Amino acid sequence: MIWGGPENFLAxxxxxxxxxxxxxxxxxxxIAEIVLxxxxxxxxxxxxxxxxxAAQGDR
Amino acid sequence: MxxxxxxxxxxxxxxxxAGKLALGFGVLALLACGVGLYLGFFVAPTDAQQGExxxxxxxxxxxxxxxxxxxxxxxxxxxxxxxxxxxxSGMMASAIAPTGALFTFLALWTGSLWGKPTWGTWWVWDARxxxxxxxxxxxxxxxxxxxxxxxxxxxxxxxAVLALVGVxxxxxxxxxxxxxxxxxxxxxVSLTKAPTMAATMLTGMTVMAFGFWFYSIAAALMRARxxxxxxxxxxxxxxxxxxxxx
Numbered sequence: 001m002i003w004g005g006p007e008n009f010l011a012x013x014x015x016x017x018x019x020x021x022x023x024x025x026x027x028x029x030x031i032a033e034i035v036l037x038x039x040x041x042x043x044x045x046x047x048x049x050x051x052x053x054a055a056q057g058d059r
Numbered sequence: 060m061x062x063x064x065x066x067x068x069x070x071x072x073x074x075x076x077a078g079k080l081a082l083g084f085g086v087l088a089l090l091a092c093g094v095g096l097y098l099g100f101f102v103a104p105t106d107a108q109q110g111e112x113x114x115x116x117x118x119x120x121x122x123x124x125x126x127x128x129x130x131x132x133x134x135x136x137x138x139x140x141x142x143x144x145x146x147x148s149g150m151m152a153s154a155i156a157p158t159g160a161l162f163t164f165l166a167l168w169t170g171s172l173w174g175k176p177t178w179g180t181w182w183v184w185d186a187r188x189x190x191x192x193x194x195x196x197x198x199x200x201x202x203x204x205x206x207x208x209x210x211x212x213x214x215x216x217x218x219a220v221l222a223l224v225g226v227x228x229x230x231x232x233x234x235x236x237x238x239x240x241x242x243x244x245x246x247x248v249s250l251t252k253a254p255t256m257a258a259t260m261l262t263g264m265t266v267m268a269f270g271f272w273f274y275s276i277a278a279a280l281m282r283a284r285x286x287x288x289x290x291x292x293x294x295x296x297x298x299x300x301x302x303x304x305x
Contacts, residue, residue: 002101002104002105003101009100012111012112012114013105013110013111013112014110014111015110015111015112015176017172018112018115018172018173018175018176019111019112019114019115019172021172022115022118022119022168022169022172022173023115023118025165025168025169026118026122026165026168026169029161029164029165030161030274033157033158033161033278034278034281037278037281037282037285040282040285041281041284041285041288044285044288044289044292045288045301045304047292048288048292048297048298048300048301049301049302051292051298051301052298052301052302055298
């Protein structure tokens with residue numbers, strides 16, 4: 001392994017803040033987007049079910 | 060056997076297909092990013108000048124490419140929707156905008172974190188950086204404009220006009236490093252000449268670019284499905300789907 005140990009890998013040649021700052025924010029925002037999408041779908045379905053029960057009440 | 064090109068151009072027929080595609084591209088994105096990150100961190104060597112800081116390239120460049128590409132795809136769907144007055148086209152444009160804005164922000168964020176150690180500054184009003192920032196405002200403007208109009212069809216029309224006008228910004232971003240004397244470096248990878256990058260670095264970056272592309276397709280299709288459930292809530296197939304997934 002070219003890093004010769006996890007501590008070197010984390011230190012990233014002294015640029016840890018910049019490299020991991022870039023990667024962690026990217027990972028965080030991508031995960032956030034996926035979570036928000038899942039929540040949006042769940043909310044849409046819940047609203048549809050509410051709409052469904054309301055319609056049955058009318059029939 | 061003639062192909063019915065319009066088979067998937069209605070929300071109802073496209074909805075299940077979008078679900079399968081989103082899942083497939085999501086898995087592909089995970090694989091590609093896994094391989095890309097392995098190449099980027101464990102195969103690509105240390106850079107002679109920048110040391111390890113250059114490894115930001117494996118997300119900075121793919122994010123920048125996607126920020127421009129997704130805007131063109133957004134404008135394509137918006138233009139199609141404007142021309143043919145098709146509901147699904149407008150939904151696709153609205154589905155792409157947030158993911159495009161995400162990659163534009165990431166291109167600016169990772170670029171700034173790369174600029175600090177290598178240029179000595181987080182930000183400079185350079186032609187490339189400024190036009191990319193304008194792209195971010197265009198994405199926000201598109202989303203804000205659509206959110207401000209209640210009727211989705213009118214929101215699509217208004218958004219489409221803004222999106223199409225904003226297309227001029229994409230070549231400006233891309234060629235800014237050639238037209239002006241920018242601090243940002245010129246294209247290391249272009250269609251006209253051989254890339255000026257080490258092979259393993261280039262491979263890692265390319266694989267990550269495919270990973271981001273697959274991710275964008277998956278995210279946009281997931282959002283398009285949500286939009287369909289919201290906008291087509293009055294139709295029977297949506298009610299059936301909601302009952303089925305209870």
